[in-house]
Each structure stands twice: as structure tokens, then as C-alpha cells.
Amino acid sequence: MSALTYLQELPRFVFFTGKGGVGKTSLACATAVRLAENGARVLLVSTDPASNVGQVFGVTIGNRITAIPGVPGLDAIEIDPQQAADAHRAAIIDPVRDLLPAAEIAAMTEQLSGACTTEIASFNEFAALLADDALTESCQHILFDTAPTGHTIRLLQLPGEWTSYLADGKGDVSCLGPVAGLDRLRTDYAAALATLTDPARTRLVLVTRPQASSLREAARTLHELVELGMHDAHLVVNGVLPTGLEDDPLAAAVADREQAALNELPPALAALPRTTIPLLPFNTVSTPALRALLDPTLVSAVLVATTEGTPPALPDGFADLRSLVDELAADGPALVMCMGKGGVGKTTVAAAVALELSRRGHEVLLTTTDPAAHLSETLGADVPHLSVSRIDPERAITDYRSRVMASKGAKLDDAGRAVLAEDLKSPCTDEVAVFQQFSQVVFRSRKQFVVLDTAPTGHTLLLLDATGSYHREIVRQMSPGAHYTTPLMRLQDAHQTKVVLVTLPETTPVLEAEELQVDLARAGITPFAWVVNTSLTAAHLTSPFLRARAAAEAPSLRRVAELASRVAILPLLAHEPVGTTALSALTHALPEGNLVHA
Structure with a gap:
């Protein structure tokens, strides 16, 4: 295990980001425990739709600040993205529910049911938390399990008024719906975005696995966020197979594969300060297991205390x-x-x-x-x-964006074109573009x-x-x-x-x-x-x-x-x-x- 570089000279706000399954939640929880046990007052905030912070600590948390038992100085809160998205949809649809035909209400509901809605609704909760000084002023560190994506941040930085843009019938369907009605929150968003891009206040911890696909995704995420001004980034390579397993042919082969991937790190990742964390032989559920994630000397004691050790039989079917x-x-x-x-x-x-x-x-x-x-x-x-x-996804997406900008974008002013251009960068739009290519062979x-x-x-x-x-x-x-x-x-x-x-x-x-x-x-x-x-x-x-x-x-x-x-x-x-x-x-x-x- 390398030195915990990402913890050095740690600013107040720390965002853990990375693709699903790389260990963001475990690392965020372990970091929170370590900081609190070193005397800091810490608030751990999860905006991850797959969050299991409560399960990790064995306590029900939910959408309220909750003290973590056995770890003095550590509080946690889980922002439920689905609950936030439901509330966001209701705020937009309920006022017009009795004024529009059922088919239009159904179309609006579907438009507000994608990943973009969930991200923006979660960011709304996140911005409100950052703006609440009374709630957070006593904390030396506030850790976020999952940072907003580059796409979400760019959406919230766009010029013009989203609501009027949609009302004029200029919007498309992928991401403009979710931003409807948010103009009144621009001041809060501006403050939140300023915090995100200030290296004196915020650090981005990019979590990845020692696998080529995971490292490529980490490089893509880093590129997006650096372009938006988040420059204080650290790389954590999580779940690296430990040494000493060479007698097992499978373990030896996996270790070689991991090392090859790390030897070919994308240049942008190779330039970052890096921390390497070994794979543990147990799940990081419980405070002792979290301590062991950042301190290998504690692993054997935790393993003895768990019942994990015998491979399970597969479920029937x-x-x-x-x-x-x-x-x-x-x-x-x-x-x-x-x-x-x-x-x-x-x-x-x-x-x-x-x-x-x-x-x-x-x-x-x-x-x-x-x-x-x-x-x-x-x-x-x-x-x-x-x-x-x-199918070349990049070409399909580029061609699709060009067609839409040439048709719909031709009638818009500069602000409108900026909104449409960002909308066309959404994951939903990418899927539409690629599926048009797929449909030719279906x-x-x-x-x-x-x-x-x-x-x-x-x-x-x-x-x-x-x-x-x-x-x-x-x-x-x-x-x-x-x-x-x-x-x-x-x-x-x-x-x-x-x-x-x-x-x-x-x-x-x-x-x-x-x-x-x-x-x-x-x-x-x-x-x-x-x-x-x-x-x-x-x-x-x-x-x-x-x-x-x-x-x-x-x-x-x-x-x-x-x-x-x-x-x-x-x-x-x-x-x-x-x-x-x-x-x-x-x-x-x-x-x-x-x-x-x-």
C-alpha cells in the first residue's frame, strides 16, 4: 500500500468520484472515520444512487444528519437521488396536472424520468447543503460520496433562462426538461460551482480500479472536470491484488494484468498524485473493516472476526x-x-x-x-x-449533433444554441444517436x-x-x-x-x-x-x-x-x-x- 497521498494538506471539501463499483463509498467512509478519529469534525454526504453508507456503518441514516455510533466527531447524511428526483418532478408537473391533457402529462413525466433529472435534482440538494452555513460551519471536513458529473455542471453553467427557452418550444427532450423551473436557484448554483472549482477549498478524489476499462473511464471523467476548473485532483487506485499470492495461477495472472494496466496509465492520470489501496479479503462493512482499508496492519484481525472465508454455493437456478x-x-x-x-x-x-x-x-x-x-x-x-x-459511436454522435444543430439550432440566438449544444451532450442523446445506427440492422x-x-x-x-x-x-x-x-x-x-x-x-x-x-x-x-x-x-x-x-x-x-x-x-x-x-x-x-x- 502506498502512502495516503490524497489526504495530504486536505481542504475542507472532498469529492469522491468514479464509475460504479470502484469503491467510492468504501473509500469515502474509511476516510471519514480516519479523519474523525484524528480529531476532526467530519460530515459525510452521500449523493450516490447506489449508496449504502447506512449499511456500511450499521445504522439508519437517510436524509438527515445522523451521528455515527462509535466514531465521535463523524456525522453522515444520505441524499436520496430518487426522492429528490420525485420531488423535482412534482414541483414541475403538479401545477399543470389539471390544465393539460393526460398524454402531455405522461410525456412530461417520462421526460423527467432519466438520469439527467436525478443528477440535477441531487445537485439541487447538494447546493442547498453547501449554502447552509449554520448546518456545516462546525465541520472541518465535508466529504461527498459521488461528485456531480461534468455534464451536470455544464448544464448549470449555461447562459439564458431555461424555463423561457422551454416555454418557447425550442427545447429537445433529453436534458432540458430537468432544468425547467431552476432559474430561481442560479445564485445558489453559482456559489456551489465556485466552491467546486476553488482548489483552496475543494479536492477531487478520482477512484478507479486497476483495470484498463476503469482507467479509461477515470481519464475521461478527469478531462471533463478539469475543463470545468476542478484542478486539485488526486488518483486512488483501489482494489489492487496484494503481493504474496503467486502460488495461485489465477491470482498471479490477475496481478500481471493489473500491473500491465497500471504501466499503461493514460498520461493525464499518470501525472496525478497517486494512492494505491490493496484489495481486502472481506467486504468493507463495519467500522473495523473501514479502518483496515487504510491500514493493512488491521486486516488479519478483521478477517479472523468475520465468517467470510468459505466460498458460497451458488443460488439455485x-x-x-x-x-x-x-x-x-x-x-x-x-x-x-x-x-x-x-x-x-x-x-x-x-x-x-x-x-x-x-x-x-x-x-x-x-x-x-x-x-x-x-x-x-x-x-x-x-x-x-x-x-x-x-458502429463508431463518436461518429454517430457527432453526425447526429451536427444535424440537429443545423436544423433546430439555425433558428436560435447564441444563448439558445449554447443550451441546445449542451443538451446534445447528454447520455440520452448519445443513446439516441447510436440507436439510429443500430435500427438499420435490427x-x-x-x-x-x-x-x-x-x-x-x-x-x-x-x-x-x-x-x-x-x-x-x-x-x-x-x-x-x-x-x-x-x-x-x-x-x-x-x-x-x-x-x-x-x-x-x-x-x-x-x-x-x-x-x-x-x-x-x-x-x-x-x-x-x-x-x-x-x-x-x-x-x-x-x-x-x-x-x-x-x-x-x-x-x-x-x-x-x-x-x-x-x-x-x-x-x-x-x-x-x-x-x-x-x-x-x-x-x-x-x-x-x-x-x-x-
Whole structure:
């Protein structure tokens, strides 16, 4: 473990940021405990939708400042993003609920149901907290578990009046709805943004894992936030496999892979002050476990005190990926959409499924947005019955933004164009742009398997339906009794479309997949199956450390079993699954000992 560089000369405000599952909450909680036990008065604020701060400390916290038992000087508060978003929606919709037709109210509600609404509503709560001196003046340090994204900050810095812009009918659907009615809060936002960008008052702690995908995402986040003036940034590489495990072939291979990723750090990350924190053999739940996260000398005592150490049996119903492909093949040609948050292995799962279907003699089209084109190069002409079309997301998004700016933007003034340009940088807009490319190949799934790596969320699908009104226009034009199928209907048809949610056996990725499942349900889409990727529980382990670590997966695996009707599980592999041989191994039946059920 390296020196805790990120704690040196710590300013008053500290923001922990990073993609889901990298350990932001654990690190924020551990840091809060360490500072409080060193004599500081600390307030820990969570705005993470996947927050489990209360669970970590074993106390109910919620949206009120709560003293943490056993840690004098430490208080915590959880800002519930969903609750904030619900209140924000109600403030906008309730005044007009009785004045507008039900269809318009439904459209407004959907417009205010995406990730942008949640982020902006959470930022509203965050700004109010920063502005409340009476509430925070006694604290030497205020730690935030999850910083606002660069997109949210840019939205709140835009010129002009959002409400009048929307009222004039100039707005689009992805992010302008969430900012409606917020002009009155500009003063509070300006003060909050000034705090964020002042290095004397604020530090950004960028949390990542020693994995190439996680490091790329960290570099992207850093670029966004540095552009906005957040210059005091520190890198924390969390969950690095400790030394001394070389006798376990799997552990040795993973350690080599991690070191290779760290040796190739993006230049912007390599230039940051860096702290390295080793992976623990147990979950960081409880104050002793949090202390051990920042003090390795305490690890052995915590491990002895826990019951984690014996790898759990898999819940009933878990199978290997081959069994999932068996069911897909039996049902015949369909659209297979692999979905999930970044870094969970969607591209790998999509490629493995497509390869196995083609090797069974089915005609398959694999459409991927993977920016690393090695899958296309590896699979392209070498596999009979399999064709690959790689979509370039950056080009699709750039082309889409250019078209919208040239059409809608041509009628706007400079302030209006600035608002529209930022709106077109939203994640929802990105999904719309890429899905327009996807839609050109979707119709082919009537006669062959089409496997999509990455697909739009339920919220985006509903926005696509609302903005183009395509589905409703088709319905309106058809005579009574006529047969028709719109794209949305095809996606809702469980025989024609198979949605596969990909996740990891960890708390945050599973919660994110659960939220995605709820999101899809609003669009009338039910996932066909879940895939749990890179599981230690499903791997062959000899190291006591890894066996203890596998035991920590049990709660997440049980939750997946509750949420999914079908679950395939893939073990953590010694080598990256790149190339036809490695990908084919993913759809081989797992050894019987790897799938022991409770």
C-alpha cells in the first residue's frame, strides 16, 4: 500500500468520484472515520444512487444528519437521488396536472424520468447543503460520496433562462426538461460551482480500479472536470491484488494484468498524485473493516472476526453461458440485446454468444460499439455464418449533433444554441444517436440472429417513441383490424427480442442492473436473462485470500437470484477473453465443481 497521498494538506471539501463499483463509498467512509478519529469534525454526504453508507456503518441514516455510533466527531447524511428526483418532478408537473391533457402529462413525466433529472435534482440538494452555513460551519471536513458529473455542471453553467427557452418550444427532450423551473436557484448554483472549482477549498478524489476499462473511464471523467476548473485532483487506485499470492495461477495472472494496466496509465492520470489501496479479503462493512482499508496492519484481525472465508454455493437456478445459448438457439432467430453499465463485460458476452450461435450453424450478425476493434478484427472473416458490423459511436454522435444543430439550432440566438449544444451532450442523446445506427440492422433479426452490444435504456426508448411519435403515428394511420409492427412493439415482444443484462457480483453493479431492469419495465420490456461476469465463486480457486474474497460475493449473488428468472455466471479468467478460442471457452460447460448449488 502506498502512502495516503490524497489526504495530504486536505481542504475542507472532498469529492469522491468514479464509475460504479470502484469503491467510492468504501473509500469515502474509511476516510471519514480516519479523519474523525484524528480529531476532526467530519460530515459525510452521500449523493450516490447506489449508496449504502447506512449499511456500511450499521445504522439508519437517510436524509438527515445522523451521528455515527462509535466514531465521535463523524456525522453522515444520505441524499436520496430518487426522492429528490420525485420531488423535482412534482414541483414541475403538479401545477399543470389539471390544465393539460393526460398524454402531455405522461410525456412530461417520462421526460423527467432519466438520469439527467436525478443528477440535477441531487445537485439541487447538494447546493442547498453547501449554502447552509449554520448546518456545516462546525465541520472541518465535508466529504461527498459521488461528485456531480461534468455534464451536470455544464448544464448549470449555461447562459439564458431555461424555463423561457422551454416555454418557447425550442427545447429537445433529453436534458432540458430537468432544468425547467431552476432559474430561481442560479445564485445558489453559482456559489456551489465556485466552491467546486476553488482548489483552496475543494479536492477531487478520482477512484478507479486497476483495470484498463476503469482507467479509461477515470481519464475521461478527469478531462471533463478539469475543463470545468476542478484542478486539485488526486488518483486512488483501489482494489489492487496484494503481493504474496503467486502460488495461485489465477491470482498471479490477475496481478500481471493489473500491473500491465497500471504501466499503461493514460498520461493525464499518470501525472496525478497517486494512492494505491490493496484489495481486502472481506467486504468493507463495519467500522473495523473501514479502518483496515487504510491500514493493512488491521486486516488479519478483521478477517479472523468475520465468517467470510468459505466460498458460497451458488443460488439455485444459476447456470453457465452455454445453457443460455441453448435456449436462445431453440427459440430461433431474434434480436439479442446485451445491456449493462460500462466495464461489466457486455462486449465480451455479446461476442461469445454470437460466436457460439454461429458455430451451431445459425446466421448471426454481431453489431458492436466497442471502440477497441479487436473483436471485429478477430471475428470478421474467420468464422463461418458470423458477420460483424462495428458502429463508431463518436461518429454517430457527432453526425447526429451536427444535424440537429443545423436544423433546430439555425433558428436560435447564441444563448439558445449554447443550451441546445449542451443538451446534445447528454447520455440520452448519445443513446439516441447510436440507436439510429443500430435500427438499420435490427430488422434483419426476423431471419437471423442479431446480437447488439450495448442498447438504449428504457427511458431512451420511450423518448425515441415520444419524440418521433413513430409508434403512435403508425397506430393512428392503420385501419381497424390491420396488422402492423412498430420498432417499439418488436422490442417489447419477448419472442422477437431477448434482453440480456450483464453485471458483476458486487453491490453497486447489481443495483445498477436492477435499476436498468426497472427502467426497461417502464417501456414494457422484460429481460430474458442476466449474466454475472468475472465471478470468483464460479472460478477454481486455491488461494485462501481469493476464497475469502469469493465469499464476499454471496449477498450480490443472492440478490441476482431474486431479480432474474434466468442467470448465467462466468468465472474470473486468468487471461482476457480476446480471440475466437478464448471467447469459445466462455460458452463451454463449466466443470461440475464450479457450479455447486445451495
